Amino acid sequence: MPQDLLQLLRDNQGRQFELHDRYVNPQMREMLRLVGMDTDYVRASGSYVYDSKGRRYLDLITHSAVFSIGHNHPHVAATLKEVLSAELPNILLMDCSLLSGLLSERLLKTAPHLGKVYFGNSGAEAVEASLKMARGATGKPRIVSFVGAYHGLTYGALSAVGHEMWREGFAPFLPGCTQVPFNDVAAVAKELAEGDVACVLGETIQGDGGVNFPDPGFWPAVADLCRKRGAYLVLDEIQVGMGRVGGFLHAYQHYDVEPDMLLLGKALSGGQAPVSAVLMRDEIFGRVFSRVDRCFIHSGTYCENNLSMAAAWATLDVYEEEDLLRKSAAQGDYFLQKLLPLKARYELVHDVRGKGLLLAIELGPPQSLSLKLGWNTIATMNEGLLAQMVIVPLFRDHGILVQVGGHNFRVIKMMPALNISREEIDYVALSLDKVLADCHRFPGGNWGLVMEMAKRAMVG
Numbered sequence: 001m002p003q004d005l006l007q008l009l010r011d012n013q014g015r016q017f018e019l020h021d022r023y024v025n026p027q028m029r030e031m032l033r034l035v036g037m038d039t040d041y042v043r044a045s046g047s048y049v050y051d052s053k054g055r056r057y058l059d060l061i062t063h064s065a066v067f068s069i070g071h072n073h074p075h076v077a078a079t080l081k082e083v084l085s086a087e088l089p090n091i092l093l094m095d096c097s098l099l100s101g102l103l104s105e106r107l108l109k110t111a112p113h114l115g116k117v118y119f120g121n122s123g124a125e126a127v128e129a130s131l132k133m134a135r136g137a138t139g140k141p142r143i144v145s146f147v148g149a150y151h152g153l154t155y156g157a158l159s160a161v162g163h164e165m166w167r168e169g170f171a172p173f174l175p176g177c178t179q180v181p182f183n184d185v186a187a188v189a190k191e192l193a194e195g196d197v198a199c200v201l202g203e204t205i206q207g208d209g210g211v212n213f214p215d216p217g218f219w220p221a222v223a224d225l226c227r228k229r230g231a232y233l234v235l236d237e238i239q240v241g242m243g244r245v246g247g248f249l250h251a252y253q254h255y256d257v258e259p260d261m262l263l264l265g266k267a268l269s270g271g272q273a274p275v276s277a278v279l280m281r282d283e284i285f286g287r288v289f290s291r292v293d294r295c296f297i298h299s300g301t302y303c304e305n306n307l308s309m310a311a312a313w314a315t316l317d318v319y320e321e322e323d324l325l326r327k328s329a330a331q332g333d334y335f336l337q338k339l340l341p342l343k344a345r346y347e348l349v350h351d352v353r354g355k356g357l358l359l360a361i362e363l364g365p366p367q368s369l370s371l372k373l374g375w376n377t378i379a380t381m382n383e384g385l386l387a388q389m390v391i392v393p394l395f396r397d398h399g400i401l402v403q404v405g406g407h408n409f410r411v412i413k414m415m416p417a418l419n420i421s422r423e424e425i426d427y428v429a430l431s432l433d434k435v436l437a438d439c440h441r442f443p444g445g446n447w448g449l450v451m452e453m454a455k456r457a458m459v460g
């Protein structure tokens with residue numbers, strides 16, 4: 001008999017860094033070492049992950065909102081076990097899966113103006129599918145997206161990403177892709193004027209770009225322009241959908257707009273099996289899958305696999321059972337009220353913003369001379385490390401996991417599980433207050449820490 005897998009893990013505990021150094025991604029290991037987060041995690045449950053010494057960490061990163069129902073939710077785990085033991089037919093090529101049909105029906109009830117669903121395995125796959133569908137359905141070549149956008153790292157998605165950090169070194173991209181400033185209706189109108197745009201692709205709220213909210217009239221205006229110019233509006237809610245901003249399942253439902261395609265991923269699966277989805281108007285599907293011999297025209301082997309479908313089904317159960325849309329709104333309001341005073345209290349905090357449980361603290365250059373010296377020194381050495389002055393002590397001294405927005409290194413983004421408690425929110429606010437107070441003493445502990453990190457990063 002082969003060795004028991006859990007025993008294998010126990011026998012090799014602690015070897016992950018050495019193995020990744022040699023075989024997987026040595027730069028990842030190096031980055032974790034640099035920021036002191038090379039922790040030996042052994043378990044994850046609810047809002048917490050645990051290291052081998054039994055210390056727990058409150059996870060506010062949640063892999064950018066994958067773990068909206070918490071880690072390893074028992075209902076999702078039980079459903080997956082049930083599916084595995086039932087010996088159901090799975091990804092038969094010549095079949096229509098009942099499970100994917102039921103899940104489509106349930107998902108479309110949440111966005112009734114849309115009529116068909118395409119399932120993928122990752123967010124980027126959903127983005128790819130939407131771009132291809134938009135071109136296929138319109139016969140038009142161009143794709144308009146936004147500066148600061150993140151849509152994933154496969155070539156089509158990367159061609160729509162609006163930040164150089166991800167794109168550098170990978171040109172040429174898909175032809176016909178243009179990024180315009182977010183919230184700039186006139187810039188969108190200009191691109192659409194020729195009538196050659198297949199779709200406008202945007203995150204309803206930009207996540208990795210630094211938690212950037214749309215102006216109230218922005219999406220309705222863009223939708224209107226798209227309608228007039230024969231382009232589709234694709235809203236990417238892979239990060240900010242699934243109740244993240246509270247009240248509704250979908251973020252667009254806050255903004256008086258109806259996308260032609262809606263992209264879901266991350267939290268949809270509950271974090272235990274990969275799944276993403278493109279919800280689209282019937283018309284788009286009909287134009288692309290236009291004949292019987294085109295029934296496979298866009299597809300992938302594992303797209304409707306049972307585990308992914310069941311994980312999404314069970315995740316939706318959890319949203320309903322635990323009233324997560326209401327909780328996300330209520331706890332989000334409470335969290336924001338706790339964070340807002342930090343802006344008045346600390347000059348390094350330039351902004352605090354949030355909606356539901358999507359929250360951000362934006363750092364910026366201080367006014368006072370001594371702090372300015374510290375800020376400028378780090379900014380010159382390695383701008384990317386500035387926010388680590390807050391993030392690393394929060395992790396090390398308070399057991400709280402947060403990270404920067406993605407490619408916006410000045411924004412600390414917080415996306416806890418949607419059932420985070422008020423006590424946990426109080427603890428985070430108090431811990432942030434202590435850490436920020438330390439950051440306002442120069443020269444002091446946190447500045448020394450980040451200076452040391454910047455020096456080590458330079459040595460490489």
Ligand SMILES: Cc1ncc(COP(=O)(O)O)c(C=O)c1O
Nearest residue numbers: 122123124150151152236238239
């Ligand atoms: C808005 C958005 N779109 C697309 C993606 C890509 O998803 P995936 O990493 O699952 O490919 C992400 C991932 O962070 C995202 O935040």
